[in-house]
Amino acid sequence: MNLLTVNDLKVHFPIRGGFFNRVVDKVYAVDGISFSIEPGESFGLVGESGSGKSTTGRTIIGLEKATAGKIEFEGHPIDTKHEREKLNYDKEVQMIFQDSFSSLNPRKRVESIIAEPLKNFENLTPEQEKIRVLQLMKIVGLAPEMLYKYPHQFSGGQRQRIGIARAVATNPKLIIADEPVSALDLSVQAQVLNFMKQIQREIGVSYLFISHDLGVVRHMCDRIAIMNRGQIVEIGTRNDIYRNAKHIYTQRLLAAIPSTNLEKRASNLEHRKAVEKAYQAHKDDYYDETGKAYPMVEVSPGHLVSLPPKEALKYKQLKEDD
Numbered sequence: 010m011n012l013l014t015v016n017d018l019k020v021h022f023p024i025r026g027g028f029f030n031r032v033v034d035k036v037y038a039v040d041g042i043s044f045s046i047e048p049g050e051s052f053g054l055v056g057e058s059g060s061g062k063s064t065t066g067r068t069i070i071g072l073e074k075a076t077a078g079k080i081e082f083e084g085h086p087i088d089t090k091h092e093r094e095k096l097n098y099d100k101e102v103q104m105i106f107q108d109s110f111s112s113l114n115p116r117k118r119v120e121s122i123i124a125e126p127l128k129n130f131e132n133l134t135p136e137q138e139k140i141r142v143l144q145l146m147k148i149v150g151l152a153p154e155m156l157y158k159y160p161h162q163f164s165g166g167q168r169q170r171i172g173i174a175r176a177v178a179t180n181p182k183l184i185i186a187d188e189p190v191s192a193l194d195l196s197v198q199a200q201v202l203n204f205m206k207q208i209q210r211e212i213g214v215s216y217l218f219i220s221h222d223l224g225v226v227r228h229m230c231d232r233i234a235i236m237n238r239g240q241i242v243e244i245g246t247r248n249d250i251y252r253n254a255k256h257i258y259t260q261r262l263l264a265a266i267p268s269t270n271l272e273k274r275a276s277n278l279e280h281r282k283a284v285e286k287a288y289q290a291h292k293d294d295y296y297d298e299t300g301k302a303y304p305m306v307e308v309s310p311g312h313l314v315s316l317p318p319k320e321a322l323k324y325k326q327l328k329e330d331d
């Protein structure tokens with residue numbers, strides 16, 4: 010059974026204006042997306058700034074309200090407070106934010122930051138709670154003497170470890186990680202990512218890993234969905250996306266991954282320029298006249314792509330011939 014299923018989710022924000030503060034327009038932040046995450050899986054949601062990734066994550070955790078669509082956890086809807094309570098949803102689904110500085114209360118010590126979810130969801134004595142917090146600090150590689158320090162006394166990477174310790178405190182089944190490393194230096198990014206993988210191996214949690222960077226997601230995710238203009242335009246395994254991307258927007262995101270190899274950099278730049286030229290010339294072909302992505306076509310098992318009708322026809326024909 011899927012751990013999380015998102016079906017035709019829409020989140021539209023009204024824009025108010027004018028003398029009477031009426032709704033004058035809408036932002037179609039998330040506009041009909043569907044995907045599912047399996048237990049223990051790392052699922053990546055990738056797209057440029059403004060494509061609707063954070064809104065998706067925030068809606069799944071309950072910080073935004075869906076305009077339409079269905080979210081199910083372990084096969085059950087989570088629409089009402091009662092349904093969420095029955096599934097223990099608020100304990101089972103946790104979030105790690107990009108900006109550890111603003112997501113950690115600056116007036117609280119590390120001890121009470123990490124203990125917060127334990128207080129909400131576990132019935133522990135103060136002694137048990139302290140032992141658990143120390144265990145969690147050990148898991149994330151923070152020394153016990155840091156227990157009484159405040160967030161500003163830590164580096165960015167260490168603060169993100171505190172956020173991770175808080176997120177794993179209740180042994181959740183799903184962690185939504187919204188750009189967890191993009192505020193960190195490159196060397197620290199790799200450390201935190203490896204460490205998130207290690208935690209996954211240890212506790213078997215699933216990740217919804219949100220990022221603008223296909224380079225970062227490559228090391229983390231089993232399957233990846235590419236999001237643009239509030240819609241998912243391609244979804245597939247790591248291999249499908251990195252070796253066989255079919256949507257022009259995915260190809261552009263791939264070309265943007267910087268090469269670590271100095272010799273390759275120059276040819277990479279040429280490649281990026283060529284992809285960008287093709288993208289600018291053809292991007293509108295990939296959306297209908299209202300800006301909607303075309304229906305997804307299965308180009309190989311599990312690899313779904315929104316393709317222009319002419320392209321899509323080729324794959325449908327191939328399938329019929331099989």
Ligand SMILES: Nc1ncnc2c1ncn2[C@@H]1O[C@H](COP(=O)(O)OP(=O)(O)OP(=O)(O)O)[C@@H](O)[C@H]1O
Binds near residue numbers: 060
């Ligand atoms: N509360 C809100 N009210 C109105 N518009 C919003 C709100 N939250 C997000 N938006 C808009 O919805 C769109 C999608 O935003 P979202 O933050 O989900 O994108 P994103 O892909 O996560 O980008 P970023 O990485 O920059 O956060 C953007 O145009 C954004 O301005």
